Amino acid sequence: MTSIDKHFQEYFASVDKAGDDRCYLCRRTSSDVKTFFGFNEDGTPVNADEYGIEDVVLYKLDIMSYKGTRPVCAVCQLNFETIFMAGDHDCVEQVMREIENERDKLWPMDKRRDPDESSAPEE
Ligand SMILES: [Zn+2]
Numbered sequence: 001m002t003s004i005d006k007h008f009q010e011y012f013a014s015v016d017k018a019g020d021d022r023c024y025l026c027r028r029t030s031s032d033v034k035t036f037f038g039f040n041e042d043g044t045p046v047n048a049d050e051y052g053i054e055d056v057v058l059y060k061l062d063i064m065s066y067k068g069t070r071p072v073c074a075v076c077q078l079n080f081e082t083i084f085m086a087g088d089h090d091c092v093e094q095v096m097r098e099i100e101n102e103r104d105k106l107w108p109m110d111k112r113r114d115p116d117e118s119s120a121p122e123e
Contacts, residue, residue, distance in 0.1 A: 007066075010066045010067050011066040013066070014066035014067070014068070014069075014070060014071050015066065015071060017069070017070060021064075021071065022071065023064065023071055023072055023073035023075075023076055024069075024070030024071055024072060025072060025073075025076040026073060026075065026076050028073050028075060028076075030063045030064050030073075032073075033063045033064065033073045033074055033075055034063060036075055037074070037075075062074055065077070080092075
């Protein structure tokens with residue numbers, strides 16, 4: 001099997017399990033990740049002339065990994081590496097539990113107001 005064949009096999013296996021071609025954790029598409037890092041769809045930098053980085057090219061393999069259980073984007077890889085380097089494994093688990101079980105605490109409905117409503121005088 002060539003490396004291209006292997007790459008596509010990993011890609012389709014991962015995307016098939018995830019249901020679509022987005023990061024399993026943050027739902028970003030490859031295009032979203034490129035935009036996040038300041039690159040155009042073709043992998044060339046946005047405003048390259050302005051920053052003097054016209055020689056920098058973002059490769060497809062730098063955007064999304066399909067080698068694991070689910071697709072994972074480079075943004076989440078970097079974010080989680082930072083969390084794990086800080087030794088915050090327990091905190092990640094706690095945050096996951098809060099997201100799963102404490103939605104009302106995280107996103108209280110009574111605190112939400114229409115922006116127009118908040119500027120209106122109370123009666
Ligand atoms: Zn992600």
